[in-house]
Amino acid sequence: MGESDESFKDIRTIVCDLDGVLYLDTVGIEGAGDALAALIADGYALLFVTNNATKTPQMVVEHIAARIGFEASTDQIVTSSQATAHYLKTHGLDNCFVVGEVGLRTVLTDAGLTLVDDWTACDAVVTGLDREVTYRRLADATLAVRAGARFVATNLDPTYPTPLGLQPGGGAVAAMVQVATDVTPVSCGKPQPPIRDLIAQRRLPGGALVVGDRMDTDIAMAVAEGWFGALVLSGATDAESAPAESAALMVLDSIAALPGRLRGRDRLSGAT
Ligand SMILES: [Mg+2]
Numbered sequence: 001m002g003e004s005d006e007s008f009k010d011i012r013t014i015v016c017d018l019d020g021v022l023y024l025d026t027v028g029i030e031g032a033g034d035a036l037a038a039l040i041a042d043g044y045a046l047l048f049v050t051n052n053a054t055k056t057p058q059m060v061v062e063h064i065a066a067r068i069g070f071e072a073s074t075d076q077i078v079t080s081s082q083a084t085a086h087y088l089k090t091h092g093l094d095n096c097f098v099v100g101e102v103g104l105r106t107v108l109t110d111a112g113l114t115l116v117d118d119w120t121a122c123d124a125v126v127t128g129l130d131r132e133v134t135y136r137r138l139a140d141a142t143l144a145v146r147a148g149a150r151f152v153a154t155n156l157d158p159t160y161p162t163p164l165g166l167q168p169g170g171g172a173v174a175a176m177v178q179v180a181t182d183v184t185p186v187s188c189g190k191p192q193p194p195i196r197d198l199i200a201q202r203r204l205p206g207g208a209l210v211v212g213d214r215m216d217t218d219i220a221m222a223v224a225e226g227w228f229g230a231l232v233l234s235g236a237t238d239a240e241s242a243p244a245e246s247a248a249l250m251v252l253d254s255i256a257a258l259p260g261r262l263r264g265r266d267r268l269s270g271a272t
Contacts, residue, residue, distance in 0.1 A: 011209045012207065015204075015209070016211050017051075028068040029255065031256030035257075045205055050079050055079070082195075083195035084126060088113055091150070093124040094113055095114050095124070097126070098128075100129070119143050122144050123150060133173060151184075155190070156170065157189070158171045190217040191220035231252070
């Protein structure tokens with residue numbers, strides 16, 4: 001038997017992305033709630049890890065419950081906002097000029113950071129998805145970075161999957177400042193170290209499998225950690241751009257298929 005069989009048996013934790021996996025904006029993915037319940041029944045620990053910086057962990061819990069009827073707890077949630085707070089505090093960047101929504105602002109404030117609206121008075125410019133962003137806000141962020149403020153992005157996801165299609169994501173907001181400053185931001189989201197540090201602090205049991213809809217964030221993090229990946233085609237990646245399955249990667253139409261694939265995992269050695 002191949003090495004992959006032994007490794008699949010070691011999986012005890014599912015690291016689950018949210019947007020494009022459990023829901024598209026306000027619309028739940030069919031079967032996602034039942035799939036999570038089945039994974040719990042099969043003995044897996046669940047951790048929800050999102051690059052979406054628009055919601056606090058409590059807001060994420062409420063969104064999951066409202067969209068797919070699954071009751072998560074805040075200690076099962078890791079967001080790029082939390083990772084960004086961790087990075088800012090570690091680096092002594094206390095005064096932050098934020099381009100982002102209330103979820104990001106709340107997480108940073110709760111972490112003891114100071115939000116400033118005067119671009120001349122910040123240590124860092126922090127960007128996230130902001131669905132009400134203005135030119136003035138981006139212009140001030142640009143001025144601050146050009147004047148020497150650290151440029152910190154919660155994430156660099158180019159798109160945000162919705163029922164209408166792919167809309168601009170947190171990376172698209174950061175890109176406007178990046179283009180105007182020629183400064184590349186530090187990213188705190190998947191697959192970068194700040195959010196992986198927070199995941200490590202949760203002391204997950206056994207090996208892990210990341211289920212996500214993006215190769216460049218979710219599956220890249222799985223590769224960086226030596227974990228397994230399950231790419232779902234219900235969000236930002238379509239079948240044409242999906243890679244072939246491998247010993248470390250399964251490709252699924254949606255998370256609804258994951259419990260069945262894991263139960264039949266001894267058959268996956270045929271995919272190597
Ligand atoms: Mg996603």
